[in-house]
Amino acid sequence: MHETDMTKALILTVRDWWEAQPGQPAIEKVHLTVGKFTCVEPVGLQFAFEVQTKGTFLDGAELVIRETPLVAFCHDCQSQYQPEIGLQYACPTCQSPMGDIRSGRELKIDRVEYAEATSPMPLL
């Protein structure tokens, strides 16, 4: 499924960053933001990440996924609302169509946490 492709993209992107770092630090966590209004299933991503990172530079790293809700802005009411995915997208107050999505479409690699051994022996 497409979570596999997305995980591949994730690993390649993090690898580009990692290879550019001096000393290639050990990555402990990869933080990802996944909007609820995307076609991506976090459980699928977690599984694909675990499988695809085995034996790579990311082996043992944790994938931390933060989900963001679908938030829309109604221009008629000048207010934000949370559409009910699967049921109702129009503004619950005035029934205007969902025109302006403020959050929920994110698919973003936010940051990585990495460890670096402190220099074991100062140079004289």
Place this chain on the structure above:
Amino acid sequence: MHQTFDAALGIDLLHVNQAGANHNRAHFDAWGITCMNIMSSPGAGKTALLERTLEGLHGNLAIAVIEGDMTTELDADRLRQYGVPVIAINTGRSCHLDAKMVAGGIHTLEHSYNPNSLDLVLVENVGNLVCPAEFEVGEHAKVALLSVTEGEDKPLKYPIMFQEADCLLITKVDLVPYLDVSIEQIAANVRQMNPHVTIIAVSTKTGEGLEEWFGWVRDRVSSTTSAKTHARL
């Protein structure tokens, strides 16, 4: 003893696909081609629509088809009978076309045909309501199909594709008398999330709505072409 550090990346997960899609679109633009990405669930009638479209527009527009099919060339063979270039992309087990696969199709187009003579490339995506919506391929317009037998609630349940569509074709409308389905309700469900979409009810069997669809395609081709001419000036 070790310290933990943080590095902010802030990179879109799909940035590689997006860059590929932009690259594909630049090729289409350079050749004066309008590209449309045709998406729907399996069996909604994408190939039948393409057959009627090739038949109906063949005299007006020079068309090529890039055909995504999971394992076979059955659809491509159906379309080749219309005498237009049909490039089959075997997607293997992948459930959608991505920019890289379509780039392969563009490569074939460039080397085996004359892309400068083409007006329109129709990309038939893999039948799937979920994944294709997340992977742009370099299109100028997205066309979604929903057949009346799929039910009114599908746009609500699988919203992304319908939310991003420029044109929605409600297909197989000749079957409406036999079903408890309302075309108006389907249209209303889509408009809730996509107020600007053009909605056309069609039947490839009776021909209903096809002229309107052809008109939409012709308008999109001429507006993309004139926008490009302006950009060149």
